Amino acid sequence: MLLRKAVSARCGVQGGFSVALKCNPRFNSGSYVRTVGAASLTKQSATLHPDIGKVLYTQEQLEECLQRLGSQIGRDYADKHVVVIGVLKGGFMFCADLVRHIHPVPSIMEVDFFKASSYGSGMETSGRVKLDSGFDISSLSGKHVLVVEDIVDSGLTLTNVVALLESKGHASSVKVCTLLDKRARRKVQFEADYVGFTCPDEFVVGFGIDYSEMYRFLPYIGVPTEAAIARVAAEADSTRAARMRRLVEDNEVFVSDDERGKEGETAQRG
Ligand SMILES: O=P(O)(O)OC[C@H]1O[C@H](OP(=O)(O)OP(=O)(O)O)[C@H](O)[C@@H]1O
Ligand code: HPA
Incomplete structure (x- = not known):
């Protein structure tokens, strides 16, 4: 028989996004069960991702x-x-x-x-x-x-x-x-x-x-913070640029000066 000993935890995130959670210790590392409604809340629901500045619609x-x-x-x-x-x-x-x-x-x-x-x-x-x-x-x-x-x-x-x-x-x-x-x-x-x-x-x-x-x-x-938007854009740019460099170095593509210009333009727009 399962030992159903529920432990209540109160978790909050920005903007009053706060939910009551029950954690069943049998499933230890935080298997959360929602106290109301049908869908299960995950651990993520209780923790605001650091890149999110504002939650618009809660779970x-x-x-x-x-x-x-x-x-x-x-x-x-x-x-x-x-x-x-x-x-x-x-x-x-x-x-x-x-x-x-x-x-x-x-x-x-x-x-x-x-x-x-x-x-x-x-x-x-x-x-x-x-x-x-x-x-x-x-x-x-x-x-x-x-x-x-x-x-x-x-x-x-x-x-x-x-x-x-x-x-x-x-x-x-x-x-x-x-x-x-x-x-x-x-x-x-x-x-x-x-x-x-x-x-x-x-x-x-x-x-x-x-x-x-x-x-x-x-x-x-939610809405990502401006810092997260800038960081993700920079990461995407460097991944794209690195891929382009690899392809060119491997002689797999011929990139005209025109196309190099376009790639730069895309990169700036993110
Ligand atoms: O009304 P629209 O201006 O056309 O925008 C809506 C579309 O944009 C997003 O898709 P995206 O092109 O980002 O692809 P994804 O679904 O693979 O993320 C979203 O999933 C919609 O399909
Ligand atoms: O606000 C948005 N976020 C992400 N993708 C989108 N595609 C259309 N609108 C959006």
Whole structure:
């Protein structure tokens, strides 16, 4: 029989983000169990990452949001055959959590992922959206598609994704659920069907959302400090520059003076 001796611990992070945790000593090195709600809090939830200056949405707020969206979507798709498509990479965590909260469960619910990327390693959209060519669009025919995204910013990614699914997918319907809607940044008009939070015009990370591939793992959403942004940009620059130098030294690529200039320009933008 398991010895269930729960030890309460109170942990706090910036901005009143404070949660009561229970730690089961049987699983020693800090296996935390949440005192309320269904999802488990990890040790990370209780500790603010040093690169994060401000938490915008705590794990508890995200949990409430998942429950709200899960009920809305469950109601709307109750008797339908739905294919939930998470947009990679940023949508991986939100999509995985969302499907577990959809209630009632639709008649048939498939889950798939689709790679779309436009930000490269920087903080500004490149405006060019690369869509994954390996995805079998014909499999969507006659089904209801729900695209799940972490954030709508300029609106370019989802405009392209939805246009592609509508023109080539022959789905019965295509709707979009986004965790964050940063309306102030729109470059094209785009309205999501389900929105978690309307997000302020700040560069956010966490819960799947990255800056130069960093911070996707955070269980909350926050804003990185200026020092962290500068450090990560410098690291990305030196990695890119080192890769370029290696390729040139190994004679694997010929880089024209023009291209060297562009590389420098990209590096400055981070
Ligand atoms: O509305 P938009 O301006 O198009 O921005 C939104 C997109 O930007 C981010 O993806 P990113 O290109 O950074 O790729 P990732 O998902 O692999 O992180 C995010 O995950 C969205 O897909
Ligand atoms: O605020 C953001 N953070 C990270 N990636 C993004 N892609 C669009 N907006 C953002």
